[in-house]
Amino acid sequence: MSVSLLLLIPLLPFAGFLINGLGFKRIPNSAAGGLGVLAALGSFAASLYAFSLFKENGSETVIAPVFDWISVGTLNIPFSFQIDQLSLLMLLIITGVGSLIHIYSLGYMKHDEGFGKFFAYLNLFLFFMLLLVMGSNYVMMFIGWEGVGLCSYLLIGFWNRNTSYNNAARKAFIMNRIGDLGFLLGIFAIIAAFGSVEFSEIFAKAGAFSVGDPVIVTITLLLFVGAMGKSAQIPLYTWLPDAMAGPTPVSALIHAATMVTAGIYMVIRSNVLYSLAPVTLEVVAIIGAATAILGASIGLLQNDIKKVLAYSTVSQLGYMFIALGVAAYSASMFHVITHAFFKALLFLGAGSVIHAMSDEQDIRQMGGLRKHLPVTFITFLIATWAISGLPPFAGFFSKDEILAHAFAHNKVLWGLGILGSVMTSFYMFRLLFLTFFGEFRGTEAQAHHLHESPSSMTIPLIILAVLSAAGGFIGVPEVLHGSNQLAAFMSPLFEGARKVNPGLFAPIGLSHSTEYMLMGISVGAALLAAIAAYVIYVQRGSVPAPESVERRGLEKLVYNKYYIDELYEAVFVKPVRILSDVLWSFGEFVIDLFVEGFGALVIFLSGKARKLQTGFTGYYIFAMVLGIVLFLFWNLVVKHNSAFKDLL
Amino acid sequence: MFPFPVAPPDIPEVIKMVPLHYYLFLSTALFVIGIIGVLTRRNAIVIFMSVELMLNAVNLLLIAFSSYRSDPNAQVFVFFVMAVAAAEVAVGLAIIVMIYRNTRNTDIGFLKKLKW
Numbered sequence: 001m002s003v004s005l006l007l008l009i010p011l012l013p014f015a016g017f018l019i020n021g022l023g024f025k026r027i028p029n030s031a032a033g034g035l036g037v038l039a040a041l042g043s044f045a046a047s048l049y050a051f052s053l054f055k056e057n058g059s060e061t062v063i064a065p066v067f068d069w070i071s072v073g074t075l076n077i078p079f080s081f082q083i084d085q086l087s088l089l090m091l092l093i094i095t096g097v098g099s100l101i102h103i104y105s106l107g108y109m110k111h112d113e114g115f116g117k118f119f120a121y122l123n124l125f126l127f128f129m130l131l132l133v134m135g136s137n138y139v140m141m142f143i144g145w146e147g148v149g150l151c152s153y154l155l156i157g158f159w160n161r162n163t164s165y166n167n168a169a170r171k172a173f174i175m176n177r178i179g180d181l182g183f184l185l186g187i188f189a190i191i192a193a194f195g196s197v198e199f200s201e202i203f204a205k206a207g208a209f210s211v212g213d214p215v216i217v218t219i220t221l222l223l224f225v226g227a228m229g230k231s232a233q234i235p236l237y238t239w240l241p242d243a244m245a246g247p248t249p250v251s252a253l254i255h256a257a258t259m260v261t262a263g264i265y266m267v268i269r270s271n272v273l274y275s276l277a278p279v280t281l282e283v284v285a286i287i288g289a290a291t292a293i294l295g296a297s298i299g300l301l302q303n304d305i306k307k308v309l310a311y312s313t314v315s316q317l318g319y320m321f322i323a324l325g326v327a328a329y330s331a332s333m334f335h336v337i338t339h340a341f342f343k344a345l346l347f348l349g350a351g352s353v354i355h356a357m358s359d360e361q362d363i364r365q366m367g368g369l370r371k372h373l374p375v376t377f378i379t380f381l382i383a384t385w386a387i388s389g390l391p392p393f394a395g396f397f398s399k400d401e402i403l404a405h406a407f408a409h410n411k412v413l414w415g416l417g418i419l420g421s422v423m424t425s426f427y428m429f430r431l432l433f434l435t436f437f438g439e440f441r442g443t444e445a446q447a448h449h450l451h452e453s454p455s456s457m458t459i460p461l462i463i464l465a466v467l468s469a470a471g472g473f474i475g476v477p478e479v480l481h482g483s484n485q486l487a488a489f490m491s492p493l494f495e496g497a498r499k500v501n502p503g504l505f506a507p508i509g510l511s512h513s514t515e516y517m518l519m520g521i522s523v524g525a526a527l528l529a530a531i532a533a534y535v536i537y538v539q540r541g542s543v544p545a546p547e548s549v550e551r552r553g554l555e556k557l558v559y560n561k562y563y564i565d566e567l568y569e570a571v572f573v574k575p576v577r578i579l580s581d582v583l584w585s586f587g588e589f590v591i592d593l594f595v596e597g598f599g600a601l602v603i604f605l606s607g608k609a610r611k612l613q614t615g616f617t618g619y620y621i622f623a624m625v626l627g628i629v630l631f632l633f634w635n636l637v638v639k640h641n642s643a644f645k646d647l648l
Numbered sequence: 649m650f651p652f653p654v655a656p657p658d659i660p661e662v663i664k665m666v667p668l669h670y671y672l673f674l675s676t677a678l679f680v681i682g683i684i685g686v687l688t689r690r691n692a693i694v695i696f697m698s699v700e701l702m703l704n705a706v707n708l709l710l711i712a713f714s715s716y717r718s719d720p721n722a723q724v725f726v727f728f729v730m731a732v733a734a735a736e737v738a739v740g741l742a743i744i745v746m747i748y749r750n751t752r753n754t755d756i757g758f759l760k761k762l763k764w
Contacts, residue, residue, distance in 0.1 A: 610764040615760035615761060617756040617760075618687070621687060622687055
C-alpha cells in the first residue's frame with residue numbers, strides 16, 4: 001500500500017474544500033455540488049482499494065510515514081498514517097456514508113444560498129475526520145479531533161443569521177473544548193509516561209505496567225473525558241441535541257454517523273491502555289449505561305423529530321460505551337457501524353419529511369405522511385425496525401452482542417440495557433406512528449405542498465435502508481450459526497490487550513440456551529414497547545399535548561430534559577458570566593480611567609495653550625523681540641557677569 | 649564692559665578717523681529705531697521698512713568691524729545679505745500687494761484670522 005494512495009484519501013476532500021471554499025460565490029452551484037460529491041466518492045473509492053490491498057497483503061498493519069513533523073529532544077512526532085482493521089472500518093464508514101450524505105445534500109440544500117459553502121464545509125469535515133482515524137499517533141488524532149469540532153461548529157451555525165443557531169454552535173464548541181482539555185492532558189500524560197505518542201510504541205511499552213497501575217488509570221480517565229465531550233456522554237451531552245440546529249445532512253453525517261463516534265474510535269484504538277485499567281472500564285460502563293437510560297428517557301417525550309433522533313443518538317452512544325466498558329471492543333465497533341447506517345438513514349428520512357413539510361419539525365403537526373412519502377416511509381420503517389433491535393435487521397445483531405457481553409459482565413448493566421432498549425423501541429415507534437400514520441394535522445398550505453423528495457435524496461435513503469437491513473450480517477453470532485466475521489476481522493487489534501490483561505478476555509461462557517433467552521427477552525421487550533406505541537398512537541390516535549398545556553410531576557421533569565440545561569446554566573454559565581462582567585467592568589473602569597484620563601489631560605492643556613495663538617501679528621512680533629532680548633540678556637549678561645554667579 | 653577687539657596697528661589712518669564705537673552707536677540706534685517701528689506701527693509697509701532698517705544696521709556693523717580688522721570676509725558676507733534682502737523684499741512686497749488688492753487694506757491688525 002503506497003503512501004500516495006493513502007494520502008489521496010484525505011487530500012481529495014481537502015482539495016474539494018479548497019476549491020469550493022476559495023471559489024465560493026464564483027463557482028456555479030451545479031459545479032460546486034458535483035465537485036463535493038466527487039471528492040467524497042473518490043475518497044471512498046480509494047478507501048475501498050486500500051481495503052482490498054490490505055486484505056491481499058494478509059491483513060498486516062501498515063504504518064506509512066509521510067514526513068517528520070515535530071522533533072523536540074527525545075520526542076519525535078512523525079506525520080504518518082496507520083492502516084489496520086480499525087482505521088479501515090472507520091474509513092469505509094466515513095467515506096461511504098459520507099458520500100451518500102453528500103449526494104443527499106445535493107437535493108436537500110438545492111435552494112440554499114450557501115450551497116457551495118455547505119459543500120466546502122462538508123469536505124473539510126471529511127478531511128479532518130479521515131485524518132483523525134488515519135493518524136498513527138495521538139497528536140494527529142488530536143488535530144483531526146479539533147478539526148471535526150471546528151467543522152461541527154461551522155455547520156451547526158451554518159444558518160448564521162439565526163442567533164439561537166449560533167448559540168447552539170457555540171455551546172457545542174465550548175463543551176467539546178472542555179472534553180478536549182481532558183484529551184490534551186491525557187496526551188501529555190502519555191508523553192510523560194511513555195515518551196512517545198506513536199500508537200505502536202506506546203502499546204508495545206504498555207506491557208511494562210501492571211493491571212490497574214495508577215498512571216494508566218489517570219491516562220485512560222483523561223482520554224475518556226475527551227471521549228465524553230466528543231461522543232456526548234454524561235455530563236457533556238447537552239450540546240448534541242442543540243446541535244440539531246444545523247442542516248439535517250449535517251446531523252446525519254457529523255452528529256450521528258461519524259464525528260460522535262470518534263470517542264469510541266479513540267477508546268478502541270487505545271484498547272491496550274484501557275484493558276490495563278479496569279477501574280476506568282467500570283467508569284466507562286457506568287457512564288455509558290447512565291447516558292443510555294437518560295437519553296432514551298428524554299427521547300420518550302420530545303416532539304421535535306430531530307430532537308428525538310438526537311436523544312436517541314446520545315442513548316445509542318451510551319450503548320457503545322457500555323460495550324467498551326465490558327471490554328467488548330468489537331461489539332462496540334459493530335454498533336458504531338450499524339448505528340452509522342440506521343441513524344444516518346433516520347436523519348436523512350427526517351430531512352426528507354422536513355423538506356416535504358416546508359421546514360416543519362414538530363411531529364404534532366405531521367401524521368399520515370406515508371401516503372405522500374412512500375419511499376421515505378418504507379426506509380424510515382426499516383431504520384426504526386433496525387434501531388429498535390428487532391430481527392433480522394442490523395440493530396438486532398449489534399445490540400444483542402452488546403447486551404450479551406453486558407450480561408456476562410454484570411446483570412445490572414444488562415438490566416439497564418434492556419430498559420434502554422425498551423424505551424428506544426417505544427420512542428422510535430412513537431415517532432414513526434405520529435409522523436406517518438393517522439390523519440394529517442398540519443396546515444392547508446403544508447398539505448398542499450406535500451411531495452416525495454427528489455431522487456438525489458431518495459436513492460441514498462434506499463441504499464442506507466439496504467445497509468440497515470443487511471448490515472447486521474457481518475456479525476452474526478455463533479449461536480445463530482454465524483461466524484461473527486467482524487469480530488474475527490478485528491481480533492488482531494486486541495492481541496496486545498489480550499497479552500497484558502488475559503483475564504479480561506476470557507470467553508464469556510454463556511450457554512446457547514442463555515443466549516437464546518437473552519435474545520428472546522430483548523426482542524420481546526422491544527416488540528412489546530412497539531405494540532404499546534401502536535396502541536397509544538395509532539389505535540387510540542392520541543397526540544402529544546401542545547406546548548401550552550401544563551405538565552405535572554415526572555412528566556414535567558422528563559419533558560424539560562431533567563432541567564440539566566437549566567442546572568448547567570445556573571451552576572456554570574451564570575457564575576462565569578458574572579465573573580466576566582466583573583472583570584469587564586474592572587477593565588472598563590481602571591484601564592479606561594488611565595487611557596481616557598491621559599487623553600482628557602492633553603486635550604485640557606492644549607485647550608489652554610492654544611489661546612496663545614491670538615492671530616495678531618503685532619503680538620507675535622512682540623513675543624519674538626521679547627524672546628530675543630531675554631536670550632541675549634542671558635547669554636551676554638548673566639553668563640559673563642560675576643554679579644549673577646550665585647544664581648547659577 | 650564687553651571685551652572689544654583691539655584694532656590691529658596696520659590699518660590705514662583714514663579709517664581710524666572715525667572711531668569704531670561711533671559705528672556701534674549708530675547701528676544700535678538704527679536697530680532700535682527699526683525694532684520700535686516694527687512694534688508700534690500697524691501699516692505693513694512701514695513695518696517692512698523698519699525690518700529693512702534693522703537689516704542694514706547689522707550690515708553697517710559688519711562692515712565697520714571688517715574694516716577695523718582688515719578682514720574682507722564680512723564685506724563679502726554683506727553683499728550676500730543685500731542680495732538675499734533684495735529677493736526677500738520682492739517676495740514680501742508682492743505679498744503685501746496681493747493683500748491690498750484683496751482687502752483694500754495693509755493694516756496688520758486686520759489680518760488676524762489665522763488663530764486658534
